[in-house]
Amino acid sequence: MKVIEIETNKERGVKLTGYLQEVGGEFEGIHKRPAVIVLPGGGYGICSDREADPVALEFARVGYQAFILRYTVRAEQKELIWPHPINDYDEAYDLIKEHADEWFVDTDRIAVCGFSAGGHLAACTATIAKNRPKAAILVYPAINDDMCDFCAPGLPRPAQEVDDLTPPCFISAARDDLLVSVSNAMNFASALTENGINFELHIHSYGNHGYSNGARWVNQNSISRGAQGWMNEATRFLEEVWGIFTSNGFTKPEIKRCVSGDMEKYLSVDCTVLYLEQQGERISHIIGEQLKTIDTIIKAKGYDGAAASYVKTLYTLRGMLEVAGLPKEYIDSLDNELNTIEAIRG
Structure with a gap:
């Protein structure tokens, strides 16, 4: 030293x-x-x-x-x-x-x-x-x-x-x-x-x-x-x-600077579901099917319309995919793809 x-x-x-x-x-x-x-x-x-x-x-x-x-x-x-x-x-x-x-x-x-x-x-x-x-x-x-x-x-x-x-x-x-x-x-x-x-x-x-x-x-x-x-x-x-x-x-970090990925420069599975939906068609090739699955889960829970949108502001994509039982390796793979795309802020 x-x-x-x-x-x-x-x-x-x-x-x-x-x-x-x-x-x-x-x-x-x-x-x-x-x-x-x-x-x-x-x-x-x-x-x-x-x-x-x-x-x-x-x-x-x-x-x-x-x-x-x-x-x-x-x-x-x-x-x-x-x-x-x-x-x-x-x-x-x-x-x-x-x-x-x-x-x-x-x-x-x-x-x-x-x-x-x-x-x-x-x-x-x-x-x-x-x-x-x-x-x-x-x-x-x-x-x-x-x-x-x-x-x-x-x-x-x-x-x-x-x-x-x-x-x-x-x-x-x-x-x-x-x-x-x-x-x-x-x-x-x-x-x-x-x-x-x-x-x-x-x-x-x-x-x-x-x-x-x-x-x-x-x-x-x-x-x-x-x-x-x-x-x-x-x-x-x-x-x-x-x-x-x-x-x-x-090793790879476990958490990011912000609680929600919505505040970061690049997209991630830690963004809220609604925020990712608002990014439009440019990410549909990565998570389009996953977003459809999430819609199905939310409807099955009895949420629709404004209530469904509110739920999507509460849950991140990571959280919803974990609820769906998808493996960590798969979620991390989606995260890596999203990390290459700069967010469009409203």
């Missing part, structure tokens, strides 16, 4: 640290690695060491190129620091992309992982940054208006900025958090729900604030077993989004 440190802004003390692992050689099936940019918390007053190396090294343990960004923080209580932190992130992201070949980074698999105020910054990278990450992990994030105002003046409200370009998000918080209420995590999850973005939300039974990577050696507070294992759950979520990282590269 090679450790790099780059001071991206000396005046503001911004530093990017990277834990970089090799590819090739004994890792002959691996040519690039997924990456994560860790954004420590600290109320925009410090960048917590507890939420830096202990987290980055856990990601390195499962094969990631792990970076820590110590972004701009305020020197005094009411200092206006925005937009320096998100500019720091964009500069770091550009640097990682620029050195992707040298650092063996898969630029299609770069995530952010932020804690508390760093969770606010991570949420902003997912919603308003020039360089959106491919996934975002938010751990007890500061999202609500009162928390934003508490951290620093002029901070954006990321829950209000969620859009159809927001990447999949994993969110972890503790029910008994005395500093950043779980309502922060829940409100961001609600915004993701409203915009159809895939996410996973974990509210642990106890753990208070600042449980970092969940390890007992990092924590003075009592934390639940769920909070202790949140990093395993987060990496499992990334496996679903990106595919499993193996000695021969990545």
Whole structure:
């Protein structure tokens, strides 16, 4: 493993640290690695060491190129620091992309992982940054208006900025958090729900604030077993989004960025049935017979007219074909064909 440190802004003390692992050689099936940019918390007053190396090294343990960004923080209580932190992130992201070949980074698999105020910054990278990450992990994030105002003046409200370009998000918080209420995590999850973005939300039974990577050696507070294992759950979520990282590269992802394929650029079996019908004759050679079968199933259930159309807005093609008992291999084959066709948006 090679450790790099780059001071991206000396005046503001911004530093990017990277834990970089090799590819090739004994890792002959691996040519690039997924990456994560860790954004420590600290109320925009410090960048917590507890939420830096202990987290980055856990990601390195499962094969990631792990970076820590110590972004701009305020020197005094009411200092206006925005937009320096998100500019720091964009500069770091550009640097990682620029050195992707040298650092063996898969630029299609770069995530952010932020804690508390760093969770606010991570949420902003997912919603308003020039360089959106491919996934975002938010751990007890500061999202609500009162928390934003508490951290620093002029901070954006990321829950209000969620859009159809927001990447999949994993969110972890503790029910008994005395500093950043779980309502922060829940409100961001609600915004993701409203915009159809895939996410996973974990509210642990106890753990208070600042449980970092969940390890007992990092924590003075009592934390639940769920909070202790949140990093395993987060990496499992990334496996679903990106595919499993193996000695021969990545398997096929299990879920897409959006809950519905209707929001994606290309068609898929994860589009709703009605949306696919609206694509017209150009896809009839692929799924025309399947759509007829679905009509038969819906009529057999007693739905007709407007009711039938409503059902078609609820169910994806994948879901209906699974109801019909068709094998996964067949559904995946249809998906591959549809993936080559750009959607016509209404």
